[in-house]
Amino acid sequence: MSTVYSVEVPNAPTISGEGKPRRHPLFVDKLLEHPPEVITLWENFLHGLKESGGGNFLGHRPIENGVAQPYVWQTYPEVKTRVISLGSGLRKLGLKPLAPLGILMLNCPEWTITELASYMHNFITVPLYETLGVEAIDHIVNETDMEYVVTSQTKARYLLDMKTSLPTLHTIIVADHLDQDTIDYGKSLNVQVVDFLKVEDEGSRNQVKPETVKPSDIATICYTSGTTGRPKGAVLTNSNIVSLIAGITAMGEKGKLFKISKDDVHVSYLPLAHVYERCNQGVMIYSGASIGFYQGDTLKLLDDIAELKPTLFISVPRLLNRVYDKVMAGVKAKGGVAEWTFNTAYNQKKALLSRGIINHWLWDRVVFTPIRARLGGRVRAMLSGSAPISPDVMDFLRICFSAEVYEGFGQTENAACITMSHYGDTKAGHVGGPQPTVEVKLVDVPDMNYTSQDVPLPRGEICVRGYTVFREYYKNPEKTNETLDKNGWCHTGDIGLWDSQGRLIIIDRLKNIFKLAQGEYIAPEKIELIYQKHELVAQAYVHGDSLQASLVGVIVPDNEVLTRWAKENGFEDKSFKELCEEPKVKNHILQTLAKYGKAHDLKGFENIKNIYLSPEPFSAENDLLTPTFKLKRHQAQKHFTRQIETMYFEIS
Incomplete structure (x- = not known):
């Protein structure tokens, strides 16, 4: 009997022009709101602290004479001490609860420490990233009336160069190698530039008691790259992101997804300015897992991975396609017996995928071990998100890495995940069923000939409702009303169909807008x-x-x-x-x-x-x-x- 990945909501009304909402079969009566005893993101960290048993939390590679050294780790208790100090230090600087705090830097321990301090003291994190361009940073800082930014030395000067168009900006906290020239440059522009460690030190000596954080309080305003015009700020609450963590964790506990523990190691290189990686980290933190950061250079990422040896690899199609291309080109270049052996092994394992088998007693040892070593040799599960991935690449990952490989579908507006494939489902080309936290329906798009009555499979615009759905676009009621209808349904703009087992397949885009493989909208x-x-x-x-x-x-x-x-x-x-x-x-x-x-x-x-x-x-x-x-x-x-x-x- 075929596995069913979603079911229609019982007693849901039949509405003309749309299909019935569908939910995860294990959560059809009631959507999952939050994990047990965790209703805010600060409580999520405290849960991880307990689960970790005091183990490693944040790791980075010090650079000496231009050479990356082995990973150096800070434990969960050590990070908690720093978070308490930083949060108090920021309060002493004048940052108030529910005020925006900009973060502009590459992934690093200080990024996560800043975020956790914000969760503790109820600051609203607002990530900034240069790829959006000067105009977008200008727009975000001014729209949010941002006064404080945590950043790196080079990015601090970038912001100071923009100061004439950023009237509200008055304090920059530099997380690395602050020099006197930058401090003086800030003074000349009436901007206070301070050292991250000094803020921590001040906070450690003058601790400020945090105010109570509510689940409905805003955790972050995450600006999307958008399509035309200015980026839009998706407002996500503590409840939105905690709900996402609950869904992923529950799927793992019920055997539908990889289950994360304190023994797992995650490599953080996807931009923390995007909601995808921030939610990834939230899930890791809940279970007390370790997070190792890359050096900041994607060209050296495989070197970082070889050193870190992650157990989980969460990525995007762009990088996974590169791994696929390199391996296949290498096989072709070798030719002869080596190419014949690889193809034989590959085809035999591909035949096993239809039965849900990803391991082979001989070929995994003889042919695929060197390929597994490219990702450190310990990866047991992989996840691809942010843009569609080719079924050929999905098959390749399962065959060559002998790992569980999942594909998810989501948006910033839905805390990164709406649907995800299940454990043991090795069929490629779909994005699985709804998460336990949401329900999904397809709404007719007659102009494009997609309807809920289509035969053999219903089609339409993918709409989602539930606990992960964002509150609004910041200061933008017009765009909010275009996306969120009066009944709480978020209209994604993507066209999908339900397959015969209740899995979602993305087939088109409502408007002439599309995503490239790295997740950028065009x-x-x-x-x-x-x-x-x-x-x-x-x-x-x-x-x-x-x-x-x-x-x-x-x-x-x-x-x-x-x-x-x-x-x-x-x-x-x-x-x-x-x-x-x-x-x-x-x-x-x-x-x-x-x-x-x-x-x-x-x-x-x-x-x-x-x-x-x-x-x-x-x-x-x-x-x-x-x-x-x-x-x-x-x-x-x-x-x-x-x-x-x-x-x-x-x-x-």
Whole structure:
């Protein structure tokens, strides 16, 4: 008998235009709100402190003469002492409960210590990150009336350089190597720049009793990269994140997910500015597990992992795809007997996946041990989130690492997780069933021909309601009302279907917005409008694939401008069609657009990395434009399928 991963809520009313809500089969009568005896994030830490037995908590690698040393650890009790001191020190500096505290630095122990101090004293953490750009930081600091930021030395100067546009900012706490020049620079701008350790020291000598934190109090305002315009601040309460921790933990205890203990080791390299990694850490902390931080350089991540030897590996498709590509390229390069042996072992293990088996007594030892060693050799479970992952890569991970591999689906607005696959389910291509904390329904999208009545499987926009759903977008009622309806349903903008076993499959996006493999949202129209302002471009179609890390584009050059350029550059004897096929012309336009995009504030991930030059304009006649001259995106994707595949192949 097939396992069922979600069931319809009993007695739920039938509503025209939508399917019935579905819940996890073990929590169909009542959604899970919080773990036993834990209702705030500070209590979550205290639970982890007890579970840890005083064991290792936060680890980092000191750098000596440019060389990373072995991990140095702080225990749970040691971190608690520092957290109490820092929280009191921040209060002595004037930071009040329910006031925003900015955090702008790479993952490190001080990030987590700052966050825990905020949970204890009821500060609202507001992560900042440079990849959003200067305008976004400006917007976030000013929208939240932020006065205090914890940051690194280099980022402190970055903020001070922006001070004229950040009128509320008056105190910067530097977590590493503060120098006198930076202190003096701050003074000249009327900004107090202080050392993190000095704040701790002051707090240790003058402890301030924290006020009571309520589950409904805001824990964080997490700004999303958004799609167009300014980023939106998703308001998440203590209750939202504690509920997420409850769901993951309960799944582990019921044998539906990996169960975490104080013996587990997690590697923290996914940005803590995003809710995904912060929730990962919350789950680890609840169980008293250890968290080891990377050096801050993703190029050295595998070296950090080899040293740390994590037992759990939580990642994103972009990195997992890289591991897959490197292993497969290495196998192909070896060739001969080695390639034959690998393929034989791989295919035999792939055949076992259909029976839920991920281990093989011979091949795991003979063929796959060196591959497992790339992640330290101890990984027992892996999780992929933030963007869709290819079924081929999921199979690869299970085969080569002999590990449980899970895929989750979520958003910042839902504390990172709505659904997740289950233990023992080795079928790829879906994101599992609802978490114990939420219910999920599909709402008809007639414009895109997705309905709850579709045969054989119901389809529609994925909507979620429950304890992890965010409260609002900060100071943005218009966007809040677009996303949260009057009955508490959060409209995700993703299109899904339920398979025959009640698992969710993501099939489309409601608007012309998509995620790249690293989780960044892209609004292609915005990019196309910028490129089309350049004289060389008559028309542009920007394409992104959630299984790819970059964008590609189809460009129809401006005939007159390109012909003029061709005459000036030795291509005067070529026709327009021949110019579009000339590699040097393509390279010139690609480089020109890269510079142009940068000059017009396109972020790195928004610039196209490869192009196809089409001599044929988009038109209503070739079904690429509507009668009102709007690009038919789905038609364009279909029309240029071969060229898109070629472009991605060329940059892979």
